[in-house]
Amino acid sequence: MALMEVKDLSMRFGGIIAVDDLSFEVEEGSITALIGPNGAGKTSAFNCLTGFYRPTSGSIYYKGEPLVGLKPYQITYKKVLRTFQNVRLFKNMTVLENVKSGAHSISSQFVLGALLRTKAQRKEEKEILENALSCLEFIGISDLKDKVVKNLSYGNQRRVEWARALAAKPELLLLDEPAAGLNAEEKENLIDLIRRFREELGITVFLIEHDMSLVMKVSEKITVLNFGKKIAEGTPAEVQANPLVIDAYLGTDDDKEGSAWLK
Amino acid sequence: MLHNSMTEKQLYANIKSGGENSLFTTYEIIFQQLINGLIQGSFYALVALGFSMVYGIIKLINFAHGDIYMTGAFISFVAFSIIASFSEGVVGVVLAVIASMLLCAAIGFSIQRIAYKPLFDAPRLSLLITAVGVSLILQNTVMVITNGQFMFFHSAIDNMAGVRFGENIGISFLEIAMMLITAVLMIILTLFISKTMWGKAMRAISTDKDACRLMGINVSKVIGLTFMIGSALAAIAGGMAVIYYGQVHFFMGYIIGMKAFTAAVIGGIGSIPGAMVGGLLLGLLEAAGTQLIGSEWKDVFAFGILIAMLIFRPNGIFGKTTIERM
Amino acid sequence: MEKQKSKFIVNSKKLGFFGDVVEKCYVLLDNKKVKWMVFAAILALAILFPLISTNYWISVMQNAMFFMLLALGLNIIVGYTGICNFGFAAHFAIGAYVTAILIRTFEWNFWLTLPISLVASIIVACIVAGPTLRLRSDYLAIVTLGFGEIVRITARNLQITGAASGLSGISRPELFGIHLTTISHWYYVFLALVVLYIIISNRIKNSRFGRALEYIREDEDAAMAMGVNTAKFKLFAFIVGAVMGGLAGSFFTVRMGAISPQSFQFIMSANILLAVVLGGMGKIPGVLIGAAFIAIFPELFRDIPFIGTARMLFFGILLVVVMIKRPQGLWPERRR
Numbered sequence: 001m002a003l004m005e006v007k008d009l010s011m012r013f014g015g016i017i018a019v020d021d022l023s024f025e026v027e028e029g030s031i032t033a034l035i036g037p038n039g040a041g042k043t044s045a046f047n048c049l050t051g052f053y054r055p056t057s058g059s060i061y062y063k064g065e066p067l068v069g070l071k072p073y074q075i076t077y078k079k080v081l082r083t084f085q086n087v088r089l090f091k092n093m094t095v096l097e098n099v100k101s102g103a104h105s106i107s108s109q110f111v112l113g114a115l116l117r118t119k120a121q122r123k124e125e126k127e128i129l130e131n132a133l134s135c136l137e138f139i140g141i142s143d144l145k146d147k148v149v150k151n152l153s154y155g156n157q158r159r160v161e162w163a164r165a166l167a168a169k170p171e172l173l174l175l176d177e178p179a180a181g182l183n184a185e186e187k188e189n190l191i192d193l194i195r196r197f198r199e200e201l202g203i204t205v206f207l208i209e210h211d212m213s214l215v216m217k218v219s220e221k222i223t224v225l226n227f228g229k230k231i232a233e234g235t236p237a238e239v240q241a242n243p244l245v246i247d248a249y250l251g252t253d254d255d256k257e258g259s260a261w262l263k
Numbered sequence: 264m265l266h267n268s269m270t271e272k273q274l275y276a277n278i279k280s281g282g283e284n285s286l287f288t289t290y291e292i293i294f295q296q297l298i299n300g301l302i303q304g305s306f307y308a309l310v311a312l313g314f315s316m317v318y319g320i321i322k323l324i325n326f327a328h329g330d331i332y333m334t335g336a337f338i339s340f341v342a343f344s345i346i347a348s349f350s351e352g353v354v355g356v357v358l359a360v361i362a363s364m365l366l367c368a369a370i371g372f373s374i375q376r377i378a379y380k381p382l383f384d385a386p387r388l389s390l391l392i393t394a395v396g397v398s399l400i401l402q403n404t405v406m407v408i409t410n411g412q413f414m415f416f417h418s419a420i421d422n423m424a425g426v427r428f429g430e431n432i433g434i435s436f437l438e439i440a441m442m443l444i445t446a447v448l449m450i451i452l453t454l455f456i457s458k459t460m461w462g463k464a465m466r467a468i469s470t471d472k473d474a475c476r477l478m479g480i481n482v483s484k485v486i487g488l489t490f491m492i493g494s495a496l497a498a499i500a501g502g503m504a505v506i507y508y509g510q511v512h513f514f515m516g517y518i519i520g521m522k523a524f525t526a527a528v529i530g531g532i533g534s535i536p537g538a539m540v541g542g543l544l545l546g547l548l549e550a551a552g553t554q555l556i557g558s559e560w561k562d563v564f565a566f567g568i569l570i571a572m573l574i575f576r577p578n579g580i581f582g583k584t585t586i587e588r589m
Numbered sequence: 590m591e592k593q594k595s596k597f598i599v600n601s602k603k604l605g606f607f608g609d610v611v612e613k614c615y616v617l618l619d620n621k622k623v624k625w626m627v628f629a630a631i632l633a634l635a636i637l638f639p640l641i642s643t644n645y646w647i648s649v650m651q652n653a654m655f656f657m658l659l660a661l662g663l664n665i666i667v668g669y670t671g672i673c674n675f676g677f678a679a680h681f682a683i684g685a686y687v688t689a690i691l692i693r694t695f696e697w698n699f700w701l702t703l704p705i706s707l708v709a710s711i712i713v714a715c716i717v718a719g720p721t722l723r724l725r726s727d728y729l730a731i732v733t734l735g736f737g738e739i740v741r742i743t744a745r746n747l748q749i750t751g752a753a754s755g756l757s758g759i760s761r762p763e764l765f766g767i768h769l770t771t772i773s774h775w776y777y778v779f780l781a782l783v784v785l786y787i788i789i790s791n792r793i794k795n796s797r798f799g800r801a802l803e804y805i806r807e808d809e810d811a812a813m814a815m816g817v818n819t820a821k822f823k824l825f826a827f828i829v830g831a832v833m834g835g836l837a838g839s840f841f842t843v844r845m846g847a848i849s850p851q852s853f854q855f856i857m858s859a860n861i862l863l864a865v866v867l868g869g870m871g872k873i874p875g876v877l878i879g880a881a882f883i884a885i886f887p888e889l890f891r892d893i894p895f896i897g898t899a900r901m902l903f904f905g906i907l908l909v910v911v912m913i914k915r916p917q918g919l920w921p922e923r924r925r
Contacts, residue, residue, distance in 0.1 A: 050814065076816035084814070090807035101804050105816030107797055111825055114796030115789060121796070128797065168816065324727045326675075326734075381913045388671055391730050392866055393912040395675060399859055399905030407899045517855060521738065524731050559746045566735035573728055574720040 001064065003028040003172060003204050004049075004080075009058035011044045011228075018044035019055070020228035026172070026206050031198060033215045034208045036225035037249055042208040043085065045225070046176050049206075050082045051075045062172070076105045081170035085177045087157045091150040095141065095160050098149055099132040102167025106131075132167055138201075139163040139193070155186045162193065166201075173197060175207040179214050187211070191218050216240070224248070291432045296550040298434055302507070304546020305445040306332075309500035310523035311530070311538040312452065313371075313493025319469040319533035320489050321383065326394040327374060329520015330401035331367055331494045333513065335501025337405050338363035340416055340511045351419040360502030364495045371494025372487050380483070398520075406513040414511040422507070441503050448496065449539050455492075456535055465489055469533065518562060522549075525569040531579025540580065635780055639773045647772050653884035654779040655841060660864040660880040661786045661873070662833030667862070668871035669799060670826040671806030672722070673730035676737025677834055678857035682744060683713050684835030685842045685852070689756045690749060692843070699762035699843050703836065710835030711828055718827040722820055737858055745850040755849025762843055775844050782840065783877075786833060790873050793829070802826050803871070856901060863904050867911055869918020878920065 002025035011019040019041045026032045036042050047053040049060060051072040060067040067075055076082075081102075090098050107128055113121035136142045139159050144152065149160060158178070165173060178194075179187050191214060197203040209215045215222060216236045224232040224239055226248040232239050239245055310332050317325045343359035350358070378397050382390045425435030456462035464485045468475045475482050505511055526545045530537025545565065552564035572579065617623050639647050659681055666674045684706040691697040691705060721732045744750040751757075761769050769775060793799040801822050804812035813819050842848050864883045868875030887900050911918065 052810070071818075072810075072813040073816045073818050076814060082814050084811065088808050088811035088814070090804050090811065092807060093803060097800060097803075100800060101812070101815045101817075104797065104801060104804075109797050111793075111798050111829060114793050114798045117792055124797070125795075164815065322727075324731055326730075378909050378913070385912075385916060386671065387727060388667070388673060389912050389916050391673055391675075391727060392862065393909050395859060395862065396905045396908030396912065399901055399908065403899060403902035403905060407895075407902060410898075518738070521731065521735050525735075528728075559742075563739050563742050566739050569735055570720070570732060573724060573732060577724050577728070 002026060003063065004206070005061040006045075006049070007059045007061070009045065009048060009060065010056045011041070011048055011053060012056040017228050019048065019225075022058070022225065022228070022230055024223045024230065024233065026204060027221070028204055029198065029202070030221060031194060031205045031207075031219045033219035033222045034206070034225060035210075035212070035215055035222055038210075040225040041228040042225055043176065044228075046082075046174065046208050050080070050174060073105070076168065079105075079169065079171040080174065081165040081168050081172070082174040083161050083165055083176055083178060085180060087154070087161055089149045089157055089160055089164070091148075093149060094145065095136070095147050095149060095152070095163075096129075096132055096145040098160055099135055099145075099163045099167050100128050102135065102164045103128040103131050105168050131169075132163075135163045135166045138166060138196075154181050155183070158182065158186075166197075170203055172204045172206065175205065175209075177210055178207055179209060179211040187214055190214070194218050291429070292554065294428070294432050296554050297547070298438060299553075300547035300550030301442060301543065302438055302546070303549060304526075304543035305442055306500045306504055306519065306542075307523050307526040307545050308539045308542025309445060309448065309496045310519055311526035311542045312449075312535065313497045314520075314523050315527040315530070315532055315534060315538040316465070316489050316493045318527070320465060320486055321379070322387075323379065323390050323394065324524065325493075326391070326520065327397035327401055328493065328497060329516035329518070329523060330398050331371055331516070332497040332501040332504075332519055332523075333405065333511075333516030334370060334401055335363045335367045335494075335498025336505045336511045336515065337409075337414070337501075337513075338366050338498070339502035339505050340414055343416070343418065343505075347418070353420060356418050356420060356506055360499060360506075363502050364498045367498035367501075368491040368495040371490040371497075375487055375490040380486075398517075402513050402516070409511070409513060411513065416505050416509045416511065418506065420506065422509075437507065441507065444499070444503070448499065452492070452496075453535060461485065461488060521569075522562075522565055525565055525572070528569060528572050528577075528579055531581035534579065534581040537579055537581035632784070636777075639776050644772050647776050649885060649888050651772065651776045651779050651844075653881045654776075654783045655837065655844075656861070656864060656880035656884045657783050657877050658779070658786055658837035658840075659834055659861045660868075660876045660883075661783075661790050662830045662837060663861050664790065664830075664865050664871065664873070664876045665793065665802075665826055665833065666830035667865050668876065669794070669802040669806065670823055671870075672726055672823055672827070674733045674827070674830070675730050675862065676733040676735070676740075676855075676858050677830075677861050678853040678855070679717075679733075679737040679740040680710060680713065680831040680834035681838035681841070681857075682740050682853040683709055683831075684838030685848050686744060686750055686756075686838075687835075688839040688842045689759050689848050692759050693756050694749065699760075699839075703839055706835050706839045707832055710832045713835075714828045714831035715824070718824055722823045722827070734855075734858075737853070737855060741850050741853050744853070751849070753850060755847060755851070757847035759842055759846050759848075761846065769843075778840065778844075782837070787873060787877075789833070794873070798822070798825070806871070859901070860904070863908055866908060867919055869920040872918065872920050875918050875920025879918070 004026040006025070007023050009019055009022040010017065022041075022045055024032075024034070034042055034045065044053065048055040049067070051067065051070050051074065055068060058068075062075075062078060062080060065078070067078075067080075090101065107124050109118075109121045109124050112118075113124075133142065133145070136145055139162055141156065141159050141163065144156060144160070149157060152160065158181070162178075175194075179190055182190060194205055194207070195218065197205055207215070207219070219236065222232075222234065222236055222239045223230055224242070224245050231244045231248055232242040234242070310328065313328050313331070314325065317323060317328070339359045339362075342362040343355060346355040346358050349355075374397055378393050379390060382393055420437060422435060422437055425433050425438065427433035456465060464475070464480050465488075467478075467480060468482055468485055472482055501516075504515075522545065523542070526541035527538050528541070529544055530539070530541030545568070548568060549561055549565055553561050556564060638650060642650075659677065662680070663674060663677045666672055666677075687706045687709045688699065688702040691702040692699060717733065717736050718729070721729050744755075745753050763769065764778070767774065769778060793802075801812065801817045804815065804817055805819050805822060809819055841852075860883050861880075864879035865876055866879070867882060868877065868879030870876075883904075890900065
């Protein structure tokens with residue numbers, strides 16, 4: 001059975017159909033991508049998976065349990081973590097404090113623990129700290145831990161976001177356009193990192209992406225979306241050869257996208 | 264509060280005495296409370312319009328709006344005491360209210376420019392706190408000028424003159440005039456919003472500010488205009504309140520600000536017809552509440568309605584449910 | 590977002606020399622030993638203050654500490670969590686009236702009224718915030734404002750709360766066999782409370798609970814994506830703040846020996862809010878200084894005719910100016 005299963009997912013905003021009867025699966029231990037030209041409904045689909053939108057119809061199963069109707073935080077508690085397209089960090093807090101937030105769903109101390117500073121609370125604080133440090137280490141930004149996030153470069157902010165997601169010990173990681181705004185070198189690092197997520201930490205990765213070269217290199221299975229509908233599915237090679245896909249990308253007015261595709 | 268023939272206390276006493284030694288019949292009480300409710304509701308509606316317009320366009324609960332009403336009342340009072348030396352009657356009163364309208368429009372515009380505009384991109388909380396600050400400034404400016412005292416207003420207008428329907432009840436010309444003015448203002452405003460370019464721009468901005476900028480709409484000008492219109496309407500309400508109740512106090516805007524917000528929420532905040540209906544409805548509900556549970560609980564009753572509305576129907580009667588897109 | 594970024598750069602440049610000094614102070618304070626020494630010195634000064642001062646200034650300082658308690662309470666709600674509460678005086682009124690009624694009407698011992706005051710604060714906070722926290726944050730602003738009025742009007746209308754004239758003749762409690770009557774006694778009681786509230790604030794700030802509140806303030810969606818049940822945490826922040834306000838109210842009652850609805854007007858709420866905003870939302874030392882300013886300022890200008898009456902006008906201007914020019918408050922920000 002697939003780790004995550006999306007069945008006949010539809011999302012409507014008034015008269016606009018953003019996602020139309022979309023079905024796909026994410027196998028455990030795979031790196032799967034959802035791609036499509038601008039406005040194809042990728043982000044809407046993504047927000048349905050993470051509980052930020054409630055889909056108009058259809059169902060989503062994670063490990064056989066339905067996700068539709070759950071709040072975003074409840075999905076996080078199932079160890080399904082997400083990142084944001086335009087980096088949503090806690091800007092006035094330090095990198096370390098940001099990464100500690102990842103451990104929220106795997107810790108439990110509450111008001112009384114905080115006030116009385118119980119033994120259990122202190123132990124948990126220590127674990128949260130160690131966990132956060134090891135995540136920073138994994139991403140390679142330990143030296144930034146005391147910096148306030150808003151003063152960091154965009155590339156580093158993205159890395160903090162990954163570290164933060166990692167701190168929740170996810171089993172499935174959902175990345176929303178992780179390469180957006182990164183330079184060539186940072187993209188190479190990202191590809192490397194995504195592979196390490198799976199190889200070293202055993203995390204299943206699902207990403208939606210714009211950048212074709214990155215997707216082709218890193219993912220094993222790709223679902224292509226256009227006007228909210230699935231138009232193709234398969235390995236990178238299969239998708240690349242599919243005439244419908246070529247049409248979808250070349251058919252847009254955006255020349256850059258078309259030429260990038262042909263390369 | 265003074266009403267033409269029955270005070271609230273009398274009405275209340277009447278109900279409490281179980282109607283045995285009652286001076287008034289049930290019919291008379293209902294009629295009287297209906298008028299009270301409509302008059303009060305007109306004030307709420309006029310203030311609520313400004314609330315709703317501003318909220319619609321920049322999503323700010325303008326706490327200072329109730330104090331604009333108070334400022335309007337105060338300026339009307341001051342203007343009239345100057346004008347009264349040569350015109351004590353209707354003309355003088357109308358001139359005073361018009362002066363107050365213009366000044367308040369200018370004040371509303373300045374508040375928006377100086378205090379709110381720099382914070383449009385800041386977190387919402389900053390804007391709300393600033394609005395509380397502006398409210399304090401307006402209240403306390405008038406407080407310092409009046410030394411915290413009630414100011415009493417006397418004009419040559421006879422508040423009692425009117426049409427009588429029997430011995431105890433009637434409606435004064437002043438009340439008729441006020442309701443007519445409110446109705447006319449609402450019609451003008453509705454036409455303005457739906458027919459003119461400016462009105463269209465306002466509606467467009469409330470949907471998508473950035474898109475409006477791209478389409479060449481001068482967003483900041485339109486926002487300024489919205490504040491001016493809202494403030495002018497509040498000033499008219501304030502002016503009418505001075506004439507009707509005969510007094511001004513620096514704190515009078517605080518409660519009505521919250522009531523007007525309640526009215527706006529009842530009608531669906533951001534909706535113009537909603538603010539009108541909400542205002543009148545709240546006025547009538549309050550009149551009914553006053554009659555049933557006593558005037559000292561009137562405000563508690565109104566805020567109870569607000570909280571109940573927010574819980575059970577936060578989008579109001581006319582508001583639309585929207586899905587927030589990320 | 591771009592705009593905000595550039596604003597911060599301008600701000601840090603503007604600080605110039607002052608900013609450098611602050612930066613150095615922060616580096617110094619990062620050293621734990623120095624931090625404790627500074628803290629101990631301030632505490633020692635506060636303890637010795639009544640010995641070297643007049644009764645008048647002791648009472649002013651005690652009033653300032655009372656404001657600190659309220660401001661620290663509101664700080665949890667507005668400062669840490671970034672949600673509105675514009676009727677905070679109502680929470681303080683709840684505690685004050687519960688204690689006053691229990692002592693006067695039912696002749697309870699003061700110390701026994703505290704748990705009741707706590708429970709009442711929790712219940713009331715749930716009633717106010719529970720249903721409205723799910724809604725837009727600015728709706729909460731108006732609901733708290735309306736609630737402030739409801740509490741005040743109710744207190745004024747009911748017989749049990751002594752109606753408009755309030756309750757008086759509330760007996761003073763004993764502590765360790767000392768009947769708390771003199772101004773110095775109360776000074777030390779409030780000093781102890783301030784220390785307790787600082788510890789509470791600090792512990793919350795450095796806990797999973799407190800961090801979650803700050804995540805909510807910074808970005809609610811991102812907080813939710815990290816597993817924070819935002820509605821629940823906001824409610825608990827509201828409750829903790831309300832309880833801190835309520836207990837401060839209980840102590841206020843017995844210290845004054847009398848209370849009336851006059852004490853819980855909107856101006857009170859506005860003052861507490863200003864204390865929090867002025868010092869810099871979420872920063873404990875800033876909030877303390879803000880509260881001290883609010884309490885001491887009117888005393889300094891009491892005899893000067895215009896400024897005395899126009900105090901709130903000045904505060905209003907200050908509120909607007911701080912929000913526009915220095916939204917992070919007067920207490921300087923940590924920049925790294």
